[in-house]
Amino acid sequence: MSERSLAIGALAKATDTNVETIRYYERIGLLPEPKRTSANYRAYGQDELVRLSFIRRARELGFTIEQIRALLDLANSRDNDCCTVDALAQAHLAEIESKLSDLRALRRELRDLIGQCQRGKIADCQILAALSPR
Amino acid sequence: MSERSLAIGALAKATDTNVETIRYYERIGLLPEPKRTSANYRAYGQDELVRLSFIRRARELGFTIEQIRALLDLANSRDNDCCTVDALAQAHLAEIESKLSDLRALRRELRDLIGQCQRGKIADCQILAALSPR
DNA sequence: GATTGACCCCGTAGCAGCTACAGGGTGCAG
DNA sequence: CTGCACCCTGTAGCTGCTACGGGGTCAATC
Numbered sequence: 455m456s457e458r459s460l461a462i463g464a465l466a467k468a469t470d471t472n473v474e475t476i477r478y479y480e481r482i483g484l485l486p487e488p489k490r491t492s493a494n495y496r497a498y499g500q501d502e503l504v505r506l507s508f509i510r511r512a513r514e515l516g517f518t519i520e521q522i523r524a525l526l527d528l529a530n531s532r533d534n535d536c537c538t539v540d541a542l543a544q545a546h547l548a549e550i551e552s553k554l555s556d557l558r559a560l561r562r563e564l565r566d567l568i569g570q571c572q573r574g575k576i577a578d579c580q581i582l583a584a585l586s587p588r
Numbered sequence: 589m590s591e592r593s594l595a596i597g598a599l600a601k602a603t604d605t606n607v608e609t610i611r612y613y614e615r616i617g618l619l620p621e622p623k624r625t626s627a628n629y630r631a632y633g634q635d636e637l638v639r640l641s642f643i644r645r646a647r648e649l650g651f652t653i654e655q656i657r658a659l660l661d662l663a664n665s666r667d668n669d670c671c672t673v674d675a676l677a678q679a680h681l682a683e684i685e686s687k688l689s690d691l692r693a694l695r696r697e698l699r700d701l702i703g704q705c706q707r708g709k710i711a712d713c714q715i716l717a718a719l720s721p722r
Numbered sequence: 723g724a725t726t727g728a729c730c731c732c733g734t735a736g737c738a739g740c741t742a743c744a745g746g747g748t749g750c751a752g
Numbered sequence: 753c754t755g756c757a758c759c760c761t762g763t764a765g766c767t768g769c770t771a772c773g774g775g776g777t778c779a780a781t782c
Binding site for chain 2: 767768769770771776777778
């Protein structure tokens, strides 16, 4: 691979991404098809490194692929104002808040369940009883 | 359908489950294959109603299918002590705790991001900048 | 008795976001 | 020149459903 380009494995290492995942992103059009070497190996440049890093970071923050697609589109229309970006982030934050409260409710129910364990026999298990219909 | 048995649609209604989901549970062996009427319709009894209610309740509490399979197996060995049930529930609780703290971290990062929006042009968008590699 | 509509059957494919093969080709070090 | 690490494509798998397409059945109404 030439001085200024990365093979898929190197790109993978640099972005802490699975090789298969990179090919997957290409297949779904999230990453552009890169140049190829004479041996048909993918040859990535700095642009792709930057783009993939962005994608991975956004994934870490829990943005979906479609949200990321939108963010990347927005990032390219540099004259627009950034309210749309803010709105996307806000919407995502709202989703997270709602997941958080679901999980908190769930935790409470589970804690209640577990609190009832008296280390007896299955036949008397309060956890199973609590799960069973009344 | 006879007096004491339910068609799949009735079972679905009674347990607030999608008909397709019931057939899916049967396919993966979570529900047993029920008797059939002469017209080859599934005919469910009380046992299946109870079992499916249990499954749905456990799903609501976020147990995976495999965890539920284990719980159902345990429930059938009524002489064992119920520490295993407790352990399963504890493990599930631990997973929830860890998801909760991931989500809280994520929320903080997103809030920080959003706090930086100055309603300017995309070219100066701090949110996009924060997502981009350094 | 024919028609309508709501129900049932089966099998398969789709969703997200990867991951993991199988069955090959390439590049380089010893 | 042999071995190994890497690369290629294409397809199937994962979880937990959901949604079809193309049929059969049942009960009521006309």
